[in-house]
Amino acid sequence: MSPPLRPTRPEPGSAPPGARKGGTRHDHIVEDIRSLIVDGRWPPGSQLPVETELAERYGVSRMTMNKALGQLARDGFLVRRKKSGTQVAQPRAESAVVAIVDIRDEVRRSGRAYRFHLLARRARPGREEDALLLGAAPGVGEVVWLQGLHLADDRPFCLETRLINPAIAEGAKAQDFTDLTPGGWLLGAVPWSVASHRVRAVNATAAEAKLLELAVGEACLEIVRRTQAAGEWVTGVRLLYPGSEHQLVANFGPEAGGGPGRG
Amino acid sequence: MSPPLRPTRPEPGSAPPGARKGGTRHDHIVEDIRSLIVDGRWPPGSQLPVETELAERYGVSRMTMNKALGQLARDGFLVRRKKSGTQVAQPRAESAVVAIVDIRDEVRRSGRAYRFHLLARRARPGREEDALLLGAAPGVGEVVWLQGLHLADDRPFCLETRLINPAIAEGAKAQDFTDLTPGGWLLGAVPWSVASHRVRAVNATAAEAKLLELAVGEACLEIVRRTQAAGEWVTGVRLLYPGSEHQLVANFGPEAGGGPGRG
DNA sequence: CGCGCCCATATGTCTAATCATAATCGGCAA
DNA sequence: TTGCCGATTATGATTAGACATATGGGCGCG
Structure with a gap:
């Protein structure tokens, strides 16, 4: 059922606290973690450190970390449950979203x-x-x-x-x-x-x-x-x-999230 | 170019501060405002009261109101700009997302x-x-x-x-x-x-x-x-x-937002 | 009269702290 | 051994406060 190797407590890879250049802090954190997940460095099912520890490692308050993790959870990259902590989400189904544009x-x-x-x-x-x-x-x-x-x-x-x-x-x-x-x-x-x-x-x-x-x-x-x-x-x-003229294309991460713009 | 009638400062319709029953406060606010928009009571382009005033009317702090408004903006229901304030978004394009399921x-x-x-x-x-x-x-x-x-x-x-x-x-x-x-x-x-x-x-x-x-x-x-x-x-x-067997279906709100789950 | 600077303002972001909630873990008793 | 119950713990929600930032409009100067 599960792959042979599956780490349990991944480290926030290349995330030195003071290494951001643009955007807000939680946006930077979201991007960092998202790339860790998409690149496969944080495989699905792996357990993340607790909120307070992540906040400390990234050098932000727990609220900011919470915002970042909450956003990733809303986008389907993470699953969060009380007491159990935060885990990288399993890709649930072969589902996707296709954009129909003007x-x-x-x-x-x-x-x-x-x-x-x-x-x-x-x-x-x-x-x-x-x-x-x-x-x-x-x-x-x-x-x-x-x-x-x-x-x-x-x-x-x-x-x-x-x-x-x-x-x-x-x-x-x-x-x-x-x-x-x-x-x-x-x-x-x-x-x-x-x-x-x-x-x-x-x-x-x-x-x-x-x-x-x-x-x-x-x-x-x-x-x-x-x-x-x-x-x-x-x-x-x-x-x-x-049919020869037109096609619908979708590029997406785990669930459907991310979406077009991000504000 | 613009419809005849377009109010400028809509009231938070049926939203007495103490009338919620389930869910979190900002979820309740999100639902309330979303329904106001989708029902047409808040037409696109109309200006919302400022964050602090909305927070006062709903009986929550500005942070909570901010979270709700931020979520609605992320979902494409609102457009927020500094100084200009918050407006109901115009439906931007005839775009949609289609789910491809297992x-x-x-x-x-x-x-x-x-x-x-x-x-x-x-x-x-x-x-x-x-x-x-x-x-x-x-x-x-x-x-x-x-x-x-x-x-x-x-x-x-x-x-x-x-x-x-x-x-x-x-x-x-x-x-x-x-x-x-x-x-x-x-x-x-x-x-x-x-x-x-x-x-x-x-x-x-x-x-x-x-x-x-x-x-x-x-x-x-x-x-x-x-x-x-x-x-x-x-x-x-x-x-x-x-082609006769299969079709892709999408039901959606203004942009693409809302998405599958929300919790 | 037109142009540009300045500031009031509204949102954006962040923090520390507190309470709420739920689920797991461990102990205790039948 | 099994089952229940409470303590522990991690996330969730909320708040007041503070600072950052962009911008729209007003005012002054040319």
């Missing part, structure tokens, strides 16, 4: 020119098939349906099909989406959003293939995002990427 | 019986094509190559192709994978792992389609995971899911 940023980051081309827009009553995009029936009210193409260097990059709740996102009927993307506009117009995502692989239909300039049946990455605000649905969108 | 857990959670069927295993010198799975050349040493099928109720669920570094993962040549999955075995045998993931949509080749009992060319979700330990590659794996 399309415009994505295109621009790849050094290509971004453009959005609105293909169609209609205001119509909600239908039953809309539930596919929204997860639930849109209700009796009117919805705004639209379809557009995200272009990278004027070549198709992603096909967007979207439903907007005009009751919440006013102006959706009037908004000109020739330059601004519906997503970007909504982000500015709607107060808040909680969303759920679904990622699948699908074969391109004839219509989709034509718009994306693909062969019929080519594998595409489908991302469906449903956004809510204050309990009401705001928008449902289906993004279709050619 | 296959066995995944199958079992869907109520089906899980089984792994090893198709082939070979120990051979590293080749140049292995870089596709590992990101870099495997070096001069020997590698263990294997292919197997994850079955749900004895029907193909996922095709796994894997390379293992036997120098690190000893026993890879001898291990019997008829019941235990290679991924599960590696997690127990190898001390630590840092991994990178890539998710794409691909069309099934003839060989893949036959193994997964699909039509040739059917869209599949491809997940490539490269795992390292102590700077050395441990394993590279390619998981191929039929």
Whole structure:
């Protein structure tokens, strides 16, 4: 069950108390310990010295050490239990997180020119098939349906099909989406959003293939995002990427922690 | 650009100082403010009272309030800048995180019986094509190559192709994978792992389609995971899911935060 | 009127101290 | 030997106080 060698009381490797140059003290400590763990110098399951001793070794107060250890625990690198002390966490599952980023940023980051081309827009009553995009029936009210193409260097990059709740996102009927993307506009117009995502692989239909300039049946990455605000649905969108064009990438440590920025 | 109504100094809604029942004080405050934000009562961009005032209203010290606000800022709900004070964050991008979970857990959670069927295993010198799975050349040493099928109720669920570094993962040549999955075995045998993931949509080749009992060319979700330990590659794996079978789901708040557990 | 300096201010960080909580360890008794 | 119970101990939470730092706005000078 357990590897042959597993130390029990690791030393805080190369951590001379006065050797930091930038950042705050507990940030420095967090980075130091994180590297010790990721590099394998502190294997999972190994016991850390007690808080007071670590604080002494790093030359900080127990509170500062506590903050650093608490952060590492919150990020999934450490497991802390009363009395038992602090241990390096075991990698729990082959889980990961994948970031889905904004399309415009994505295109621009790849050094290509971004453009959005609105293909169609209609205001119509909600239908039953809309539930596919929204997860639930849109209700009796009117919805705004639209379809557009995200272009990278004027070549198709992603096909967007979207439903907007005009009751919440006013102006959706009037908004000109020739330059601004519906997503970007909504982000500015709607107060808040909680969303759920679904990622699948699908074969391109004839219509989709034509718009994306693909062969019929080519594998595409489908991302469906449903956004809510204050309990009401705001928008449902289906993004279709050619499989050859797009990929989701994640680099991560033990659990999922760390995250994008760190403040 | 901005919504018509946007309060500037919101009140800490239903937060009487003595009305908490469980959890710690700053956890309670975090939950309270989070709900205020998610419910839309504190719209993005609105200014919060200063730390000292909030601390007074909640009946805690500034340190505790600071901890709560710092946590909310770390999770992306708030933006804090010196002098300017604390504001509710604008939803910055249409970004999300998607969790990739362990296959066995995944199958079992869907109520089906899980089984792994090893198709082939070979120990051979590293080749140049292995870089596709590992990101870099495997070096001069020997590698263990294997292919197997994850079955749900004895029907193909996922095709796994894997390379293992036997120098690190000893026993890879001898291990019997008829019941235990290679991924599960590696997690127990190898001390630590840092991994990178890539998710794409691909069309099934003839060989893949036959193994997964699909039509040739059917869209599949491809997940490539490269795992390292102590700077050395441990394993590279390619998981191929039929697009109709598999989907990745994410539910999330404003940025990516919140995460799995919080305690 | 415009530019730049200065300071009030709000957050950021850190400390020492105290109380709370939980879990382990060891002793004691049945 | 076994089981229970309390003492020990390590983390967790919280507080008041102090200093650091950045910055936005006001004020003065050119």
